[in-house]
Amino acid sequence: MATATAEPRSVPATGDGHKHKKNALSDGQGRLAWILLAPTLIIIAVVAGIPVIMSIRESLFQTNTGVDPNTGLVAGGETFVGLQNFTSIFAGENPVQGNFGTMDRFWNAFLNTTFITIVCVILETLLGVAMALIMAKAFRGRGIVRAGILVPWAIPTIVSALMWKLIFDSSGVANRILGREILWLADTGASFWAIVIADTWKTAAFIGLLTLAGLQTIPAEVYEAAKVDGATTWQQFVRITLPMVKPTLVVAVLFRTLDTLRMFDLPYGMIGAGKYRVETLSVFVYQETTQSRYGPAAAYAIILFLYVLLVAFVFVRVLGADVIGDSGVPKKKKKKGDQEQAGPPGTALEMAGGAH
Amino acid sequence: MTFVRPARRVLIAAASLSALLVAAACGGGGGGGAAPEGGGQSPAAADFSKQGDIEFWTGKDTSGNLPKLIAKFNESHPNGKVTLHELPDEADQQRQQMIQNTQIKNPKMAVLNVDVVWTAEFAANGYVEALPPDQFPTDGMLKATIDSATYFNKLYAYPWRSNGGLLFYRKDLLDKYSLEVPTTFDEMKAACDKITAGENNPKLACFAGQYNKYEGLTAGGVIVGDDGKPNVATPEATKGLQTLTDWFKDGYIPKAAITWTEEEGRKAFQDGELVFHRNWPYVYAFAAKTDGSSKVNGKFDVAPLPGITQPGVSSLGGANLGIAKNAENKGTAVDFLKFMASEESEKSDTLATANAPSLEALYSDPDVLKKFPYTPTLLESIQTAKPRPKAVQYGDVTLAIQDAAYGALQGQTAPDAALQQLQTKLQTLIK
Structure with a gap:
């Protein structure tokens, strides 16, 4: 899939720049492109393509687990079972007790993954945008604040998982501050929130960083013009900042969503295996x-893969369509903005009006 | 933010690549393990004569004694040297690396440190060779340890280290209130009532074991299977689980103990926060430390575990040495196993690591007794210990037990209902 999107994009790119018809390689331009791209394609095929195909094949088989009653030995080998691995998630053979009542372990993990993602990404987006707004302001000690906000992002997830494990320990800092004995790590409802807190702490900075980059592309004249027109700070934020930072923000949120859907190290490292209230699909x-x-x-991994793909598709279709529409327009306006001062604010506000 | 501009294509490509990587990452393990590796059907006799260099795969050696033992073996064994191959601390990861290296037929992996609970799985799947009885006599070894390495009447690993749970108790407090060491939970409760009433120390709790949801819960909680058939929905087991649940509810066991594994419990006992504590023998050395890290130094002693109505039983721990199926030089492996299980090596291992030896004679060895005065109690604990279920699907069995016990201890399910569910689950797992 990645290969399919990669080729057409690059092949015309070389074709476009080509002018000298009588070059010895002219007819072989396509071939040259292929040769130059081959190493990348081969690597992608080896590290992504082949494992995915093998996973798909594997998902149609089951390892034999039957035990010979006389020798106690396992027969071994694999049996082709068709789609049984996929259909068995509806059979409810393995009920567990989680946050959402008793249900099949797969669906419990599925719901956990979904809800952790929704809650985390919303909190991270709110915090991340706030961080970006702070980081974008010019004030004394801005460098320290920027670095400070990025520290959690720089810590490897498994390390922060163990760090939060100490914080959420029954006699840890969190309980000391709250003055109560909450068993965060004991597979209770609190475990869910422990994950949300730790994940938000770590990755809000990511959204903050990307949003900051987006903020810095907004020309200052837009704000100046808004001030002249008497816009309040809130109006400036809602009508200028948000619409203009939206393309960047959507990408940041998309990346975080895809990442959170795959969450593994935080629940596994912090709460532990087999704790159904925080068991994600990856775990x-x-x-x-x-x-x-x-x-x-392999079957569950493929379902997760399709789920992630679906979410990505929805993002690109529903929100991504806006990305293209918006991102094309301000680019032009920005160039024009140098010449005609009044242009950008008007269009920006128009756009915001149109979008709402 | 230039990458936003070419917009859609990049986004789709990035999104789908990202999604692909998920599947690749998750599927990678599946694909790698795809190679059918039964081997159970090939009873072809293994060649136990070839000499050459081998590797000994074991968890991290914190004592520093293992390299010394290996050096000693290599000195006396010129035609095949042993190298130590250390694995992570986590038992699950050790198990997985061993299985993966069996599947890729690593010829160097020769001697495996097989945890007692893996015996059935490793034997049934043919990860380890059955050991020829004429080469591996088991005289003088504890019956429980031989049993822990046996599967379908064949020895699959050579008994090496054993382990049994002990009851650590505060001797000073029991003496102060002139109480006997309890042998049942009821006696323990009565003793605690007296002590906590007299001490008036809100931090002092009665008892704790290991109740976090992990493999150790199998050891600490419920007793399973007598004749290999799952048999957990019994009145005794229900009463046992009910007692622990009640103790949690009434505060005899501190609430936080639901998140404890061995180390958290050990720290609590060392800090003087527990009157009674169930743990493995290694705690003794820590609790007896005189450098100030232990507040109970000189104030505690050990006893056999209490039971519900009669003296209790521990679950059997320990590790044995197996020979990997795909090892090239099995002759050297055989020699190494014999060397490691010799009285001399086991004694040095015991003295250095505090692990219980598999040889019965060492339990009355003066040096061992001098260093570990609790040894007779430990021997008693091991001799009466229950082996954990011998299940090929041990991972599923232990999880099922954990599910049932953990839910009940937290008060989420009633003990009898939990055990009923467990019985149903185990019947499909252990056949």
Whole structure:
């Protein structure tokens, strides 16, 4: 899939720049492009393509686990089971008790993944935008604030998982501050929030950083003109900042969503395996492979893959359409803005009006 | 932010690549493990004669004694040297690396440190060779440890280290109120009532074991299977689980203990916050430290575990040495196993690591007794210990037990209902 999108984009690119018809390589331009792209394509095929195909194949098989009653030995090998690994998620053979009542372990993990993602991404976006606004302001000590906000992002997730494990320990800092004994790590409703807090703490900075980059592309004249027109700070934020930073923000939110859907290290490292209230799909898949059930594990991984793909598709279709529409316009306006001062604010406000 | 501009294509490409990587990352494990590796059907006799260099795969050696033992072996064994291959601390990761290296047929991986709970899985899947009885006599070894390395009447690993749970108790407090060491939970409760009433110390709790949701809960909580058949929905088991649940509710066990593994419990006992504590023998050395890290130094002793109505049983821990199926030089491996299980090596291992030896004679060895005065109690604990279920799908079994016990201890499910569910689950897992 990645290969398919990569080729057409690059091949015409070389074709466009080509003018000298009588070059010895002229007819071979396409071939040259292929040769130059080959290493990349081969690497993508090896590290992504082949494993994915193998996973798909694997998801149609099940390892034999039957035990010979006389010798106690396992027959071994694999049996083709068709789509049974996929259909079995509807059979409810493995009920567990989680945040959402008793249900199949797969659906419990699925709902956990979904809800953790929704809650985390919303909080991260709010905090991240706030951080970006602070970081964009010119004030004394801005460098320290910027660096400080980025520290959590720089810490490897598994390290922050262990750090938060200490904080959320029954006699840890969190309980000391709250003055109560909350069992954050004991597979309770609090465990869910422990994950949300730790993830938000770590990755709000990512959204902040990308949003900051977006903020810096907004020309100052726009704000100046708004002030002249008597716009309040809130109006400036809602009508200028948000619409103009939206293309960047959508991409940041998309990346965070895709990332959070795959969340593994935080629940696994902080709360532990087999705690159903925080078991995400990735953790569940990992647990299945450690039990040598590669077939079902591959099937669940593929479902997660399709889920992530669907979410990405929805983002690109619903919000991404705006990305193209918006991002094309301000680019032109920005250039024009140098010449005619009154241009940008008018269009920006128009756009905001149109979007709402 | 230039990458936003070419917009859609990049976004789709990035999104789908990102999604692809998920599947690749998750599927990678599946694909790698795809190679059918049964081997169970090939009873072809293994060649136990070839000499050559081998690797000993084991968890992290914190004592520093293992390299010394290996050096000693290599000195006396010129035609095949052993190299130490250290694995992560986590038992699950050790198990996984061993399985993966069996699947890729690593010829160097020869001697495996097999945890007792993996015996059935490793044997049934043919990850380790059955050991020829004529080469591996088990005289003088504890019956429980031999049993822990046996699967379908064949020895699959050579007994090496054993382990059993002990009850650590505050001798000073029991003496102060002239109480006997309890042998049942009821006696323990009565003792605690007296002590906590007299001490008036809100930090002092009665008892704790390991109740976090991990493999250790299998050891600490419920007793399973007598004749290999799952048998957990019994009145005794229900009463046992009910007692622990009640103790949690009534505060005899501190609430936080639901998040404890061995180390958290050890710290609480060392800080003088527990009157009674169930743990493994390694705690003894820590609690007896005189450098100020232990507040109970000189004030505690050990006893066999209490039971519900009669003296309790521990679950059996320990690790044995197996020979990997795809090892090239099994002759050297055989020699190394014999060397490691010799009285001399086991003694040095015991003295350095505080692990219980598999040889019965060492439990009355003067040096061992001098260093570890609790040894007779430990021997008693091991001799009466229950082996954990011998399940090929041990991972599923332990998770099922954890589910049931953890839910009940937190008061989310009633103990009898939890055990009923567990019984149903185990019947499909252990056949």
